[in-house]
Amino acid sequence: MTRSKVISGLKPVLFTLPAMVPFVLFWLAPLLYVLYLSFTEWDFMSPEKTFVGLQNYADLFSNPAFYKSLKVTVLFCAGSVLPIILLGLGLALLMNRKLKGSAIYQVLLFSPWVTPTVAVSIVWSWIYEPEVGLANTVLDVLGLERIGWLQDPKWALAGVLLVTIWKSVGWAMIFYLVALRNVPSDLLEAGDLDGASAVQKFFRITLPLISPTTLFLFVVQLIQALQAYDQINVLTQGGPSGSTRTLLYLYYQSAFESFQIGEASSVAVVLVILCMLLSVFSFGVSKRTTHYQ
Amino acid sequence: MRILTRLGGPVRHLFFAALALLMAFPFYWMVTSALKTNDEIWRSPPTLWPEVPLWGNFAAAWNEAPFARYMGNSIFVATSIVILQIINSGMMAYALTHMKFRLKGLFAGVILFGYMVPATAVYLPGYLVLSELHLLNSYAGLILSNCVSIFAIFLIRQAFLQVSHELVEAGEVDGASHMRILWTVLVPVTRSSFAVLALITFIDQYNNYFWPMLITKNPDLQLVSAGLRSFFVEGGAYGLQWPLIMAASAFTIAPLLLVFLLAQKTIMQSVNMTAGSSKG
Numbered sequence: 068m069t070r071s072k073v074i075s076g077l078k079p080v081l082f083t084l085p086a087m088v089p090f091v092l093f094w095l096a097p098l099l100y101v102l103y104l105s106f107t108e109w110d111f112m113s114p115e116k117t118f119v120g121l122q123n124y125a126d127l128f129s130n131p132a133f134y135k136s137l138k139v140t141v142l143f144c145a146g147s148v149l150p151i152i153l154l155g156l157g158l159a160l161l162m163n164r165k166l167k168g169s170a171i172y173q174v175l176l177f178s179p180w181v182t183p184t185v186a187v188s189i190v191w192s193w194i195y196e197p198e199v200g201l202a203n204t205v206l207d208v209l210g211l212e213r214i215g216w217l218q219d220p221k222w223a224l225a226g227v228l229l230v231t232i233w234k235s236v237g238w239a240m241i242f243y244l245v246a247l248r249n250v251p252s253d254l255l256e257a258g259d260l261d262g263a264s265a266v267q268k269f270f271r272i273t274l275p276l277i278s279p280t281t282l283f284l285f286v287v288q289l290i291q292a293l294q295a296y297d298q299i300n301v302l303t304q305g306g307p308s309g310s311t312r313t314l315l316y317l318y319y320q321s322a323f324e325s326f327q328i329g330e331a332s333s334v335a336v337v338l339v340i341l342c343m344l345l346s347v348f349s350f351g352v353s354k355r356t357t358h359y360q
Numbered sequence: 361m362r363i364l365t366r367l368g369g370p371v372r373h374l375f376f377a378a379l380a381l382l383m384a385f386p387f388y389w390m391v392t393s394a395l396k397t398n399d400e401i402w403r404s405p406p407t408l409w410p411e412v413p414l415w416g417n418f419a420a421a422w423n424e425a426p427f428a429r430y431m432g433n434s435i436f437v438a439t440s441i442v443i444l445q446i447i448n449s450g451m452m453a454y455a456l457t458h459m460k461f462r463l464k465g466l467f468a469g470v471i472l473f474g475y476m477v478p479a480t481a482v483y484l485p486g487y488l489v490l491s492e493l494h495l496l497n498s499y500a501g502l503i504l505s506n507c508v509s510i511f512a513i514f515l516i517r518q519a520f521l522q523v524s525h526e527l528v529e530a531g532e533v534d535g536a537s538h539m540r541i542l543w544t545v546l547v548p549v550t551r552s553s554f555a556v557l558a559l560i561t562f563i564d565q566y567n568n569y570f571w572p573m574l575i576t577k578n579p580d581l582q583l584v585s586a587g588l589r590s591f592f593v594e595g596g597a598y599g600l601q602w603p604l605i606m607a608a609s610a611f612t613i614a615p616l617l618l619v620f621l622l623a624q625k626t627i628m629q630s631v632n633m634t635a636g637s638s639k640g
Contacts, residue, residue, distance in 0.1 A: 079461035085448035089508040097485035175380035181620045183567040185585040186612040190390045199404045241631045294480040296570045322484045338481045346476040
């Protein structure tokens with residue numbers, strides 16, 4: 068090989084290095100490392116990691132706390148993803164027809180999304196204050212019973228979910244607005260000519276055409292829900308009595324509070340596998356059901 | 361819902377005005393609570409507007425903890441990460457779209473795989489990797505570990521795919537180097553994607569909490585979210601000085617709301633592009 072050929076062969080490598088080196092160092096290597104750690108017992112301090120095989124997984128799957136946080140995770144995912152998608156779609160449908168000044172509404176509805184989760188969660192923890200907080204004052208005015216928003220295990224998850232939905236619903240709405248504007252109007256007019264009702268047009272024409280957006284929001288929100296940390300950390304720290312402790316939160320408590328690295332790693336591996344299964348599953352679904360233009 | 365649409369303009373206006381107010385109300389509540397005395401804030405029922413607005417609460421909160429430093433830290437780190445991400449995702453996307461090489465398929469596959477892995481799930485081993493590299497408690501560690509984003513690569517790749525290959529070939533015929541073609545031909549054509557990338561990354565990084573908090577224990581290096589959180593928890597502030605906590609939250613949030621107001625169009629546009637880049 069001539070010298071110039073070697074150089075031109077190296078060029079793509081040079082172009083990809085700035086991204087690939089940190090990617091390998093901070094994504095791929097940690098991923099393999101966490102898999103290895105999940106087969107060991109280690110407390111962070113001692114120099115040695117003891118290889119224990121599948122023991123951590125066996126412990127995990129026989130631990131009631133694991134199943135409890137699995138349940139919380141499922142509830143958290145369903146309780147955030149579905150309302151965000153449904154409300155986002157509903158609002159976008161309402162806003163889609165010409166409405167003067169809708170830009171202002173869009174900005175106001177979207178604004179929570181750009182703000183730091185930690186800061187807004189602190190504001191919400193004041194709103195949820197049990198004695199004089201706004202949330203309980205509103206319940207008083209409505210003649211309803213006061214709630215221990217973050218203190219009552221029955222309600223704490225709902226309290227955290229409300230903040231999560233509040234933060235993302237405007238964001239989902241904007242995605243749907245863009246998608247709705249891209250629905251070709253001649254298709255809807257053709258529907259009119261065929262005598263289709265508004266409901267039929269929505270389910271037969273609009274909904275299939277915006278399905279890529281739905282799928283995208285579903286996957287992104289699901290992965291976000293699986294990774295939710297900031298609002299849980301500020302509002303409840305997983306409590307009261309584990310009612311808001313998701314798998315991710317369990318992972319961090321066992322890693323950085325009780326220093327059981329092996330056990331924590333096995334939770335992380337389960338979480339990663341869960342995410343990958345969900346992504347592959349939704350890509351599969353998308354191939355079969357969504358319509359790309 | 362359909363009934364509302366039928367009733368037309370005024371009703372929809374009323375509905376959206378009420379909803380927008382409701383959504384923005386936590387921000388209003390934050391600011392008005394920040395202006396109250398400790399006595400007034402604990403009064404029930406609460407007052408909608410403070411009797412005597414104490415604007416001095418903002419100064420008091422600002423001086424109570426090094427917020428100027430926290431915000432400066434966040435802006436510095438976020439800006440550095442934005443610059444690095446622009447460089448490496450531009451180069452990576454260029455290689456993936458306009459160069460031919462053997463490992464291309466493998467690289468693209470690995471990156472796609474990374475898309476499915478939740479970043480937070482690998483924070484613990486990531487922490488250990490940083491500690492091996494002696495980069496804990498340093499901005500170098502914080503910036504380097506955030507300098508590559510799979511979303512950014514997808515976004516820019518999508519933009520480059522839409523640029524005709526002839527433009528690149530014309531550059532090659534003229535004898536321009538790949539670097540030159542990338543930065544003087546492709547980037548200017550796709551600048552709106554880069555603007556979106558810069559804004560979204562800046563907002564994300566300014567808001568970042570979990571990972572920076574894990575790896576920077578030194579209070580001088582803390583970013584604004586972690587700083588605000590420690591102000592909230594420590595210093596007897598927990599529940600005792602709500603007006604000051606609300607004031608501190610307000611000036612943490614304010615710069616972002618300002619950026620958002622100034623760059624709304626670009627941010628809203630990002631939605632279009634994010635959705636586009638997800639289609640691959």
